[in-house]
Amino acid sequence: MRNRRILSLWFPRLGAERLLRQMRTLPPEAFAIVGEQAGRQTLTSLSVGAESRGLYRGQPLAEARAICPELVTRPQNLQAERAFLAALRRWAGRFSPWIGEEPPDSLIVDLTGAAHLFGGEDGVLQTVETDCARLGLTVRAAIADTVGAAWALARHADMPAPTGRNGDSIDQEARATRSRAARRHWLKGGAPPLPAARAITSSRIAAPGQTRQALAPLPLAALRLPPNIVDGLARLGLRHVGDLLGMARAPLARRFGPALIRRLDQALGLEPEPISPARQPLHFAVRLTFPDPIGLPEDITAGLDRLLPALCRRLQDQGHGARRLRLQLFRTDRSVQELTFGLARPSADPMLMRSVLNVRIASIAPGFGIDVMRLEAAETEPYQPRQHRGPLAGTDGPAPAAQAEAMSLLISRLGARIGMEAITRLAPADSHIPEKSALILPAAWSEPADHWPHPHAPRPAVLFRPEPVQAADIPGVPRQFRWRRQDLVTASATGPERIAPEWWLDDPEWRSGTRDYWRVETTSGIRLWLFFAHGADIAGGWFCHGVFA
Numbered sequence: 001m002r003n004r005r006i007l008s009l010w011f012p013r014l015g016a017e018r019l020l021r022q023m024r025t026l027p028p029e030a031f032a033i034v035g036e037q038a039g040r041q042t043l044t045s046l047s048v049g050a051e052s053r054g055l056y057r058g059q060p061l062a063e064a065r066a067i068c069p070e071l072v073t074r075p076q077n078l079q080a081e082r083a084f085l086a087a088l089r090r091w092a093g094r095f096s097p098w099i100g101e102e103p104p105d106s107l108i109v110d111l112t113g114a115a116h117l118f119g120g121e122d123g124v125l126q127t128v129e130t131d132c133a134r135l136g137l138t139v140r141a142a143i144a145d146t147v148g149a150a151w152a153l154a155r156h157a158d159m160p161a162p163t164g165r166n167g168d169s170i171d172q173e174a175r176a177t178r179s180r181a182a183r184r185h186w187l188k189g190g191a192p193p194l195p196a197a198r199a200i201t202s203s204r205i206a207a208p209g210q211t212r213q214a215l216a217p218l219p220l221a222a223l224r225l226p227p228n229i230v231d232g233l234a235r236l237g238l239r240h241v242g243d244l245l246g247m248a249r250a251p252l253a254r255r256f257g258p259a260l261i262r263r264l265d266q267a268l269g270l271e272p273e274p275i276s277p278a279r280q281p282l283h284f285a286v287r288l289t290f291p292d293p294i295g296l297p298e299d300i301t302a303g304l305d306r307l308l309p310a311l312c313r314r315l316q317d318q319g320h321g322a323r324r325l326r327l328q329l330f331r332t333d334r335s336v337q338e339l340t341f342g343l344a345r346p347s348a349d350p351m352l353m354r355s356v357l358n359v360r361i362a363s364i365a366p367g368f369g370i371d372v373m374r375l376e377a378a379e380t381e382p383y384q385p386r387q388h389r390g391p392l393a394g395t396d397g398p399a400p401a402a403q404a405e406a407m408s409l410l411i412s413r414l415g416a417r418i419g420m421e422a423i424t425r426l427a428p429a430d431s432h433i434p435e436k437s438a439l440i441l442p443a444a445w446s447e448p449a450d451h452w453p454h455p456h457a458p459r460p461a462v463l464f465r466p467e468p469v470q471a472a473d474i475p476g477v478p479r480q481f482r483w484r485r486q487d488l489v490t491a492s493a494t495g496p497e498r499i500a501p502e503w504w505l506d507d508p509e510w511r512s513g514t515r516d517y518w519r520v521e522t523t524s525g526i527r528l529w530l531f532f533a534h535g536a537d538i539a540g541g542w543f544c545h546g547v548f549a
Helices: 014-022 047-051 061-067 078-093 123-135 146-158 175-180 212-213 227-233 249-256 260-268 297-317 350-357 400-418
Strands: 004-009 031-036 040-046 070-077 100-101 105-111 140-144 285-294 318-333 337-346 370-382 424-428 436-443 464-469 481-484 486-499 517-522 529-531 541-547
Touching: 004 123, 004 146, 014 040, 014 078, 014 140, 040 047, 040 061, 047 481, 078 100, 078 105, 105 146, 123 140, 123 227, 123 337, 140 146, 146 260, 212 424, 227 249, 227 260, 249 260, 249 464, 260 424, 285 297, 297 318, 297 350, 297 370, 337 370, 337 400, 486 529
Parallel strands: 031 070
Antiparallel strands: 004 105, 004 140, 031 040, 100 105, 285 370, 318 337, 318 370, 424 436, 464 541, 481 486, 486 517, 517 529, 529 541
């Protein structure tokens, strides 16, 4: 796109300044965030005072403390930093709706056709600087025709030019010498300590069509190249982007790979680099404010009747159904009561939600009165309405869809009382072992089995861990045996059914070897499932595994 304009926002001290903004006491002069890199603790973000003492990003913590003993550190919180960057993305929405995140500390804004709203591109940079100063953040912003050029200008414009490699070059000194000198290796992608002043200069705005001229004096690290490629180019005497612009592409690609050519073409606009804006998360919530506090169950029910249709309309418009509802009741004494309800399947039906909410209305404690009610679909899933009964449905009973809906409603109501995790169902498993033939699954997050495989012989109604039986140690069915302190006499027996252990698994319960199962009915009417273990790693014998109905 010929007239495309990109704004790059780089927050070099994002992690440290995020915590400094939260401190209520006087912030320390030297402050840094510590993260783990390659098995050692290094500095990931520094304050202005820490950088002025010669510390830099990526420096080992032990070395930093030796240079600056008064350094105050905090552990890195990547999740909080990502959330803070997302908040800054929402702030940057004032410049353009097309914003992409570049974790961990930068944003890319498509400024095409919007700069005139702020008095031109100089006005955009001034507005960014003013807003970030008010927020207590350090920012470096740049505008160019491409994402790569704006990224390069934001990080490397207004920096001192790199020097040639000779015996007195600072990049040839030892690491400790460079640390004491408070300098950094700019050629390898780093930047000198940022100035505390936030002055905007025109060198960070590349005029339309002037991308080559703006990139030419910048170091090769401005092309977002890996350090090994930058080092390899430096050994050839190539230190600036301008050194590559007039060179043949084929030799560079053969020696350094396609990544070098790709980054160069992206910066020059020869290869498109689209901005992928972060999708706004779907949020479904409604609230109702009362002119006077309420407290009667009838008033709470009437409030829910106002909230549920509005919430379900929002869900239906987005093609989503609620799986978990959160009801918040704000009392007059500024306390909040929160109730959470789970649904067995995603739904946007206000009547179904109402029937589930009615189960817990009696547990609401209004206190001195409720000022505000807020209902939120805390968890949602894609949802499509189902037809309960069609023209082909039979007349002898409800349609399968209606049965599933009724079961879903029952599970939701029971879950509102005892918890969704307490309601389970069985599902067939691919195993011939009796105790492994079924899986226990949460009913709200599973579907009933369409088909249950039929075993070769009937299975007991109650299955428990094998219990020893005192009987003669022979494979034949004993005429008399003792089980659970009872002397029992065999009236009839059916079997045997031989079941072998799963040889590919080491199951401690089956170390007694192959089993012969018998369905034994005693003279007292008890029907047992006995088996004789032939013995393997441990001794065998007779055991009882279940009871028939």
